[in-house]
Amino acid sequence: MKTRAAVLREAGKDWEITELDLDPPKAGEVLIRYVAAGLCHSDEHARTGDLTPRFPLVGGHEGAGVIEEVGPGVTRLKAGDHVICSFLPACGHCRFCADGRSNICDVGANTMVGCLADGTFRFHGGGEDFGAMCMIGTFSQYSTISEYSCVKVDDDVPLETAVLIGCGVPTGFGTTANAGGLRPGDTVAIYGIGGIGINAVQGAKIAGARHIVAIDPLGFKRETALKLGATHAVGTAEEAQALILDLTRGVGAHQALVTVGVVDEDVISSAFAAIRKGGEVVVTGLADPLKKTINVSGAELTLFEKRLRGALFGGGNPFAEIPRMVELYQSGQLKLDELVTQRYTLDEINQGYQDLNDGKNIRGVISYA
Numbered sequence: 250m251k252t253r254a255a256v257l258r259e260a261g262k263d264w265e266i267t268e269l270d271l272d273p274p275k276a277g278e279v280l281i282r283y284v285a286a287g288l289c290h291s292d293e294h295a296r297t298g299d300l301t302p303r304f305p306l307v308g309g310h311e312g313a314g315v316i317e318e319v320g321p322g323v324t325r326l327k328a329g330d331h332v333i334c335s336f337l338p339a340c341g342h343c344r345f346c347a348d349g350r351s352n353i354c355d356v357g358a359n360t361m362v363g364c365l366a367d368g369t370f371r372f373h374g375g376g377e378d379f380g381a382m383c384m385i386g387t388f389s390q391y392s393t394i395s396e397y398s399c400v401k402v403d404d405d406v407p408l409e410t411a412v413l414i415g416c417g418v419p420t421g422f423g424t425t426a427n428a429g430g431l432r433p434g435d436t437v438a439i440y441g442i443g444g445i446g447i448n449a450v451q452g453a454k455i456a457g458a459r460h461i462v463a464i465d466p467l468g469f470k471r472e473t474a475l476k477l478g479a480t481h482a483v484g485t486a487e488e489a490q491a492l493i494l495d496l497t498r499g500v501g502a503h504q505a506l507v508t509v510g511v512v513d514e515d516v517i518s519s520a521f522a523a524i525r526k527g528g529e530v531v532v533t534g535l536a537d538p539l540k541k542t543i544n545v546s547g548a549e550l551t552l553f554e555k556r557l558r559g560a561l562f563g564g565g566n567p568f569a570e571i572p573r574m575v576e577l578y579q580s581g582q583l584k585l586d587e588l589v590t591q592r593y594t595l596d597e598i599n600q601g602y603q604d605l606n607d608g609k610n611i612r613g614v615i616s617y618a
Contacts, residue, residue, distance in 0.1 A: 254307045254372070254389035255598045256379060260298040264308065264388070264598045269374040274320030274393050278365065281332065281394055285412040286387035287311030288593070288601045288613035289444060290510050291336075291535065295382065296602070299511060299537050302361040306380045307372050308598075309615075310336035311416040312387030313408035316399070323396050331404050333575075335567035336360075336383040336416050338397035352562040356397055359384055365395055387415075388598065390617055400571040409592075409616055410585045411575060413444070416562075417612065418585070419570040421448025421508060423563015424533045426456050427570075429504040433457030436502045438489055438523045439479075440516050441509030442470040443605075444612045445533055447477060447588060449506050454478030455582055460496045464489045467608040477584055486519035493523050501525030512536040514544050521545045521555065529556040533563070588612045 252271045255264040274280050292308045294300040316330040326332070337360070339351035346354050356366060363380020364370050371393040372379035372386065379386075386392045402411065424445065425431050435458050439449045442465040453461045454477070463474035463482040471482035481496075483489050493502050505520035505528070512534040520530045536542045549555060563570070577583035590610040593601040601613040 250391065252389050252391040253595060254386065255309070255595055256305055256307050257296055258305045260296065262296070264296070264602070266596055267374060269307070269372045269379060269389070271391055272371040272373070272393055274318060275367070276321045277323060277396055278320040278393055279316050279323060279326055279396055279399060280318040281314045281334070281392055281399070282317050283312050283314040283387055283390060283392065283617055284408040285313055285617065286615040287412050287415065287417060287444070288598070288605060288615065289416050290605065292382060293602055293605065294535055299535060300361065301538065302382065303363055303380045305377055306363055306382055307386035307389050307392070308382045309387030309389070310383035310385060311412060312385060313412040313415060317391070326396055326399055326401060330401050331406060331408060332399040332401050333408070333411055333571050334385050334387065334394065334398050334415050335400055335571060336385065337562050337567055338384060338395050339567050340397050349566070351566040351568065352564060356395070388595065388615070400568055402572070402575055406575055409614065409618070410589060411578065412614060413585055413588060413612060414571055414574045414578070417444035418448045418574050418583070419565055419567070420533060420563045421445040422452035422574065423565040423570060424506050424508065424531050424560050425449045425452035428531045428558065428560035428564035429506060429529065431456045431458055431504055434459045435504065436460040436462070436493065436497050438462045438464065438493055438502045438505040438520065440464045440486070440505065440507050440520055441534060442474045443508065443510060444588070446508035447473060447611055449508055450474050450478045451583060455577070462489055462493055462502070469608065470611065473611055477587065486516065490519065490523055497525070501528060503528055505530045507532045507534050509534045512542050514542055517543050517545065521549070521557065524555055526553040526555070529558065531558055531560050533560050589614050592616050
């Protein structure tokens with residue numbers, strides 16, 4: 250079948266809208282019609298070169314839609330099912346899934362290549378095979394994806410908003426609640442209030458943090474953080490350091506969460522300085538994989554028993570976290586509608602990412618309806 254998609258042919262170029270051929274689902278796969286796709290920063294990383302996927306590439310790794318067809322052997326899903334896609338597949342039986350760490354499932358090895366489990370591609374055009382970002386390619390009207398990437402939800406869940414639960418929401422929320430291990434009464438510093446950071450704020454509020462310090466240079470994002478649960482919001486790391494020491498009587502934060510768009514040595518150093526003895530820095534933001542962006546004092550690490558760790562999908566299991574986020578949204582505890590600043594058509598994708606880079610959006614969403 251034919252589908253319209255936003256593609257990248259190489260780093261540094263804008264998104265291009267083109268028509269591609271799409272293969273039908275094979276064993277263990279499904280054909281999905283996307284209802285919405287989130288404009289997440291990771292796709293912008295692919296455009297700028299901070300991530301290095303295989304090109305050409307159909308973008309998009311945050312999506313929700315309706316199953317149109319299932320391939321041989323698929324029994325969990327059927328045509329007509331509503332699903333939220335996980336940008337990380339979870340097979341349920343590899344060594345890491347069996348160990349309860351589905352966020353690093355072995356099937357995700359093809360995430361940056363964009364092929365499916367058999368090593369072949371489903372998008373084609375002009376004699377080329379096109380990969381799919383995170384094996385799902387949500388910047389396309391239709392996609393053929395693994396059943397391992399689909400989490401079924403009830404038909405009354407609004408996919409146009411719940412699409413955010415595919416990546417940014419559980420990643421940010423989990424950075425606080427799972428990876429960060431935040432407990433009621435803790436003090437947490439959150440560096441960068443974008444699509445992930447704002448949900449770290451929400452996660453900290455729900456977890457019962459006493460002080461939630463949001464750090465972002467943009468006033469609009471600081472204001473949004475305060476509306477959604479931050480107790481304090483400042484524009485610089487220096488302001489945050491002074492504030493945290495004052496709030497904690499010189500002790501420091503329990504956790505510092507790095508959720509900036511591009512991680513560099515400065516933000517890591519600031520986060521490491523902000524935590525107390527026995528505190529933890531959790532790094533969720535990305536950077537050029539060829540660059541070394543973390544450099545801290547080994548003596549301080551040891552003598553103060555500080556901890557520094559990375560977190561993928563907030564350290565959670567997609568097939569557990571996505572339904573949990575849906576339930577929190579339905580109960581009114583987790584805010585999603587308030588996160589969507591602007592909706593775009595597929596043809597407006599470059600404008601959407603320009604708005605993201607200009608700091609105008611907390612989250613932008615492509616609507617296919």
